[in-house]
Amino acid sequence: MNEFNEYFKSAFTVDNVIFGFDEGDLKVLLIKRGEDPYRGKWGLPGYFVYPNEDLDTAAIRVLEELTGLRNVFLEQVKTFGSVNRHPFGRVITVAYFSLIKISHYTLQPSSIARKAKWHSVSEVTGLAFDHDEILKACFHRLKWLVRSRPVGFELLPPKFTLTELQHLYEAILETSLDKRNFRKKILSMDLLIDLDETQEGVAHRPARLYQFDRNRYEELLSEGFSFELKESKKKERTTERAASSSPQTA
Amino acid sequence: MNEFNEYFKSAFTVDNVIFGFDEGDLKVLLIKRGEDPYRGKWGLPGYFVYPNEDLDTAAIRVLEELTGLRNVFLEQVKTFGSVNRHPFGRVITVAYFSLIKISHYTLQPSSIARKAKWHSVSEVTGLAFDHDEILKACFHRLKWLVRSRPVGFELLPPKFTLTELQHLYEAILETSLDKRNFRKKILSMDLLIDLDETQEGVAHRPARLYQFDRNRYEELLSEGFSFELKESKKKERTTERAASSSPQTA
DNA sequence: TCAAAAGTGTTTTGGATACACCCATGG
DNA sequence: CCATGGGTGTATCCAAAACACTTTTGA
Numbered sequence: 441m442n443e444f445n446e447y448f449k450s451a452f453t454v455d456n457v458i459f460g461f462d463e464g465d466l467k468v469l470l471i472k473r474g475e476d477p478y479r480g481k482w483g484l485p486g487y488f489v490y491p492n493e494d495l496d497t498a499a500i501r502v503l504e505e506l507t508g509l510r511n512v513f514l515e516q517v518k519t520f521g522s523v524n525r526h527p528f529g530r531v532i533t534v535a536y537f538s539l540i541k542i543s544h545y546t547l548q549p550s551s552i553a554r555k556a557k558w559h560s561v562s563e564v565t566g567l568a569f570d571h572d573e574i575l576k577a578c579f580h581r582l583k584w585l586v587r588s589r590p591v592g593f594e595l596l597p598p599k600f601t602l603t604e605l606q607h608l609y610e611a612i613l614e615t616s617l618d619k620r621n622f623r624k625k626i627l628s629m630d631l632l633i634d635l636d637e638t639q640e641g642v643a644h645r646p647a648r649l650y651q652f653d654r655n656r657y658e659e660l661l662s663e664g665f666s667f668e669l670k671e672s673k674k675k676e677r678t679t680e681r682a683a684s685s686s687p688q689t690a
Numbered sequence: 691m692n693e694f695n696e697y698f699k700s701a702f703t704v705d706n707v708i709f710g711f712d713e714g715d716l717k718v719l720l721i722k723r724g725e726d727p728y729r730g731k732w733g734l735p736g737y738f739v740y741p742n743e744d745l746d747t748a749a750i751r752v753l754e755e756l757t758g759l760r761n762v763f764l765e766q767v768k769t770f771g772s773v774n775r776h777p778f779g780r781v782i783t784v785a786y787f788s789l790i791k792i793s794h795y796t797l798q799p800s801s802i803a804r805k806a807k808w809h810s811v812s813e814v815t816g817l818a819f820d821h822d823e824i825l826k827a828c829f830h831r832l833k834w835l836v837r838s839r840p841v842g843f844e845l846l847p848p849k850f851t852l853t854e855l856q857h858l859y860e861a862i863l864e865t866s867l868d869k870r871n872f873r874k875k876i877l878s879m880d881l882l883i884d885l886d887e888t889q890e891g892v893a894h895r896p897a898r899l900y901q902f903d904r905n906r907y908e909e910l911l912s913e914g915f916s917f918e919l920k921e922s923k924k925k926e927r928t929t930e931r932a933a934s935s936s937p938q939t940a
Numbered sequence: 941t942c943a944a945a946a947g948t949g950t951t952t953t954g955g956a957t958a959c960a961c962c963c964a965t966g967g
Numbered sequence: 968c969c970a971t972g973g974g975t976g977t978a979t980c981c982a983a984a985a986c987a988c989t990t991t992t993g994a
Contacts, residue, residue: 444701447738448779454769488697491780495771518768519784521702521745529698530741532784534769603946620948621984644944645991660767670983671916853973870975871957878955894971895964920956947990949973956981 452532454499454513455486455571457535457578460506460542461595466611467542468575469506469560470567474555475526478568484575485556486533499536506556508548509538513594517581518574533569537578539594556638586612587669590631593652599635601647602626609669629667631657638682647683700780703884704748705736705821706764707785707828708757709847710792710808716861717792718825719756720817724805725778734825735806736783749786756806757790758798763844764788767831768824775820783819787828788846834864837919839919840881843902850895859919879917881907904915918933 458469470482485506487530489498495516504510512537521532547553561579565572586592592608593600604623626632639646657667702925708719722731735756739748745766754760764786771782797803812816815822836842842858843850856872876882889896907917 444738444778446741447701448699449741450700450702451780452700452702453693453968488694491696491699491769492773493770494773495782508791516768518766519745521739521784523744528694532702532745534782542943601946606981617984618984620986623947624949629770641993642945643947643993647946663804665923671918702987789954808963851973870959871974874976875956889973891966892972893966895973897973942994943994944992945990946992948988949986951985953984954982958978959977961975963972965971965973967968967970 444483450532451488451528453483453486453531453533453571454495454502455501455518455533456502456533457484457537457575459537459539459561459578459582459595460545461611462542462606464607468561468564469545469556470559470564471506472550472555473564473568479566481566481570482559484565484571485552488533495534496536499534501539503538503540505550506548506553507545509540509544512538512540513591517582518575518577520570522570526621533574535574535578537582539582539591541597543593543597554558579607583612583614587671588667589607590652590657590667599637599651600647601639601649603647605650616675625669628662631667700782701738701778701853703736703738703781703783703864704752705734705783705824706749706752707734707767707787707825708753709787709789709811709832709845710795711861712792712808714857714861716858718811718814719795719801719806720809721756722805722807723818724917726837731815731816731818732809735802739784742911746786747785749784750868753788754791755800756798756803757795757934759790759794761789762790763834763841765830770820770824785824785828787832787839791845795816804883821908822867827842833864835864837921838879838917840902840907840917849887849899849901851889851899853897855900873920880910881917890928907920 460467460469469485471485473479473481473483474653485502487498487502489495493501496514497614499514499516500510503512503514517540518536519532519534519619521530523530525531526535542558547556561575564575586609592605594611595608596604602623603619605626606617606619609622610617631653633653635651636651637649639649697853710719711719718733722730723729723733723736737748737754739745739754743751746764749764749766750760750762751760753764765788767785767787769782769784771780771836774782775781775783791809797806811825814825817825832896836859841860842855845858852873853869855876856867856869859872881903883903885901887899895900
């Protein structure tokens, strides 16, 4: 160790970008910081990695302390280690993101959890540290991942409608999709179980409910199947409401 | 700082998977370790990150000390931090990979460089630390990257033939490609400059030389162009020699 | 009976694949 | 003149894209 002692003076943390999906909108769980540095600012949930803890374990711990959830989709994205990113010293952080079913999330009793709140990803800005950049990197990774692997289901309740699924994809990919083509594509993959149930209590024709068939996916995978949604060069999603006849002050 | 002192006892390093392409084969530059731990084993080039050094800078430094090269393609891939991965203490390492033109590589005078040697990626095994795993992760990332962005050119000399380019893709993707279809696809992207020169001194019809048009790529990018080579579900590259008429014992 | 979202098929188009022969050079 | 890789075109197939109306429910 001798000559290398100089180097054993750093700390490292994990930060976890926790995504959820609600009201047709992609959300991220943020913490209002109650202590320095950046007191009062919103930031990503994270903490120092314990001396005897693996990185993934630390990320799982942070997630569980906040949400009570275990066995959740979680993936390492990128490590941020600019010299001056942390005022306490040299701290590098390993960024993870996780996907949770927001309906399963319940406020935890821990003091940290009481400071947590969901924010629309598209509206988040001005976070503590370099967390804006971290969020951006994780969102970018999610965008890619959702087109290459069937992870979208991690964000939906166990039973969902095709329209909900489509809205999820539209929110993540920031695009609009054609209803018929989307359904054709998804159903042709043979990854959904038609539950033969329908929504109840909606003021319109109730939609069929589906479930993701994880076993079938594993099976297809081993046969060389590759989940793949094309990168659509389509128009940005717009707030589809042109100047109707709402009177404007001229 | 006070209460957090416990955490400021870790070190971190960068490891750099340096890829090159030669003799139709994807290579990686490894170091024969002259010191403990893992003395005598091959390992990835890497070193501690200096207290006032950014991660990327450290990776660039490691690369330059070894190869003398600057302004090289380099990308962070993943961070490895198992509790016991390093016998000296808690050391997490940030893995990078870089792509260099092997023809530009010349043996550096530094003592470290004298222990470096190119190895075929497909044959490497039994590296120091968790470097097998790191190499695997970087190779996997390269495989993905080469299909999504025109980075293959980083591994070729400035002037190359289409067949060389095809062989490069075949080596990285571990597959075989159809010559006519490959050419059609690549040329249709309008990213290559036909130099109107040909090979010299080859014992067959000399091939035309091409150059990657980086400016054109930037231009196309800004127009929304997306480089994309499909994931071919084709046969593994085989040593194309089936039982011809060689007699089998019946 | 109205509003609101669910559900459904066909045609067109473009890109991926499969495939085989002649060409230019050095030895 | 032979061996070696260079270079080229077409037909087929399949998946993506474009596109509009009817159905079911609650209010």
